[in-house]
Amino acid sequence: MSRSHLAIAKNDMYVKQLDVQSFRTFEYGQVQFSPEINVIFGDNGAGKTTILEALSFFAFGRSFRATQDKDVIQFGQTESRLRVVLEEASRPTELSAKITQRGKQVAVNRVAKKSLSEFLGHLYCVTFTPDDLAIVKEGPDQRRRFLNLSMAQYIPGYIKDLHLYNQLLDKRNQLLKAKQTDALPVWDAQMCEVAARVVSARRVFCAKLSEYCAAQYTSLSKGAEVLTIHYATETDAEAVSDIADQLQKALVRAEQRDSLRGFTSVGPHRDDLRLLLEDQSAARYSSQGQQRTIVLALKLAVVDMMVSETGVYPILLLDDVFSELDASRQEHLLSLLTRTQTVITATHAQDALPRATKAFRVTHGIMQEMT
Numbered sequence: 001m002s003r004s005h006l007a008i009a010k011n012d013m014y015v016k017q018l019d020v021q022s023f024r025t026f027e028y029g030q031v032q033f034s035p036e037i038n039v040i041f042g043d044n045g046a047g048k049t050t051i052l053e054a055l056s057f058f059a060f061g062r063s064f065r066a067t068q069d070k071d072v073i074q075f076g077q078t079e080s081r082l083r084v085v086l087e088e089a090s091r092p093t094e095l096s097a098k099i100t101q102r103g104k105q106v107a108v109n110r111v112a113k114k115s116l117s118e119f120l121g122h123l124y125c126v127t128f129t130p131d132d133l134a135i136v137k138e139g140p141d142q143r144r145r146f147l148n149l150s151m152a153q154y155i156p157g158y159i160k161d162l163h164l165y166n167q168l169l170d171k172r173n174q175l176l177k178a179k180q181t182d183a184l185p186v187w188d189a190q191m192c193e194v195a196a197r198v199v200s201a202r203r204v205f206c207a208k209l210s211e212y213c214a215a216q217y218t219s220l221s222k223g224a225e226v227l228t229i230h231y232a233t234e235t236d237a238e239a240v241s242d243i244a245d246q247l248q249k250a251l252v253r254a255e256q257r258d259s260l261r262g263f264t265s266v267g268p269h270r271d272d273l274r275l276l277l278e279d280q281s282a283a284r285y286s287s288q289g290q291q292r293t294i295v296l297a298l299k300l301a302v303v304d305m306m307v308s309e310t311g312v313y314p315i316l317l318l319d320d321v322f323s324e325l326d327a328s329r330q331e332h333l334l335s336l337l338t339r340t341q342t343v344i345t346a347t348h349a350q351d352a353l354p355r356a357t358k359a360f361r362v363t364h365g366i367m368q369e370m371t
Contacts, residue, residue: 013123013312014341015055016092017085022077024050025365032369034357035087037337041346042362048345051367052127052317054082055343058095059125059314060149061106061116061159070101086123093122116152117160124153124314126303128296128321128333135298136282136291140272147273150302151205154310158201165194169264177262181255188251191267196244198268199233205305206231206273212301220293220332227282227294230274234266289326296329303336313340320345 014035020026025047040048049065053072056064066072073080080099085092098105105112106119113119134142152159168191175183210229217227235246250266251258258265275282275294282294306314316337322330322344336342344356359370 013086013088013315015084015123015315016087017083018051018054019081019083020050020054021081022074023054023072023080023082024074026050026367027074027365029365029367031360031367033341033343035341036357038341038343039346039356039359040343040362040367041359044347046362047365047367048362049129049319050365051362052319052343052345055084055123055315056125056127056317057082057097058084058123059120059153061120061152064127064129064149069099069104072099073101084123088122095119095122115160116163117157120152120159121154124306124310124312125317126150126299126306126314127317127319128299129319130321130324132295132299133288133291136275136286136294138283140270143273143275144269144271146298147202147205151201153314154306155201155205158198161194161197161201165191165198165268168194169267169269173263176258176264179259181259184251184255188248192244192247192251195247195267196240199235199243199247199271200240202268202271203231203233208305209298209301212304213297216297216300216304217293220297220329221290225277225290227297228276228279230276232272232274233268234270292324293329296325296333300332300336316340316342318342318344320347322346 015033016035018029018031018033020029022028031051040051042048053063053065062069063072078100081097082099083094083096085094094109096107096110106116107113108119108122135146148162152162168187172184172187172191175181175187206229213229214227217225234250235243237243237246247267251264254264254266277286277290277294282291286294303314303316306312318333321333325333361368361370
């Protein structure tokens with residue numbers, strides 16, 4: 001299944017150039033990438049991952065490392081600026097962002113966009129980092145984050161609904177903390193309408209993800225175990241209107257408890273992506289090797305889904321992951337590199353793949369192309 005999808009994909013999109021200013025350790029930098037394999041090497045802390053972070057910002061609309069946008073601003077500066085030039089079917093597209101202490105401003109071809117939903121969708125990427133094991137090992141927030149970052153890139157309207165839901169949730173929590181429960185019904189109706197769309201989109205996405213991921217895990221593990229995925233949410237309804245009704249009833253049932261605790265205990269912000277190996281919790285019972293295989297299967301499944309639904313390969317951003325994988329998993333990942341633009345970080349030059357078309361060295365926030 002996944003192989004047939006991969007075979008029909010076209011690599012029409014790649015990053016031609018990246019400019020960064022006052023971003024993390026970089027005062028200023030400009031990089032001209034190859035549309036094939038790019039390797040960035042340097043010591044730990046030199047700024048290799050920062051380049052991947054800057055690239056992924058244009059796919060996710062946020063950093064995959066920082067909890068707040070302002071965290072990426074270089075110390076002593078008031079703002080950061082990012083810019084990429086994409087080649088899409090031989091037509092250049094410019095994406096830019098200014099990140100300040102108060103938020104961010106984004107533009108496409110120098111035309112300001114009022115929302116991330118208008119900005120996202122030009123660049124797709126899938127990241128692989130050693131921290132991705134948290135998707136399996138840690139709590140539901142890590143798995144929801146994985147879902148949100150994956151879905152926001154190409155699911156129409158998802159990021160807009162998620163942002164609106166979070167705004168309404170914050171307001172509801174403020175009312176709970178202030179013990180102003182009389183005002184809850186008005187907010188609950190609005191919040192559940194948006195929440196239902198978020199839940200419905202996640203359910204559709206996770207059903208497809210489960211199919212693709214199971215196939216990838218079977219291939220990676222050579223059929224040693226069966227991986228299943230289940231989207232765990234408060235409601236079993238299918239239609240958006242029915243989901244909203246069930247969520248609203250659940251909020252009413254939980255109102256007294258929520259008022260005592262001062263926060264909302266029902267909704268998509270509490271949902272989970274359950275990962276099961278042979279019907280057992282992967283978080284509790286899987287080995288570290290199995291966890292790495294699960295993460296790799298999840299990420300490769302997202303690649304397959306993007307290719308199937310958009311016809312374009314996402315850019316692969318690999319942050320020192322080859323040292324984390326055994327030979328068979330490395331080979332599985334390497335099979336993708338001939339199909340799409342890839343940026344790989346490594347600590348040592350000898351870790352750079354021989355097939356790399358460009359290599360860069362990073363030293364103290366300065367990046368130089370190797371000749």
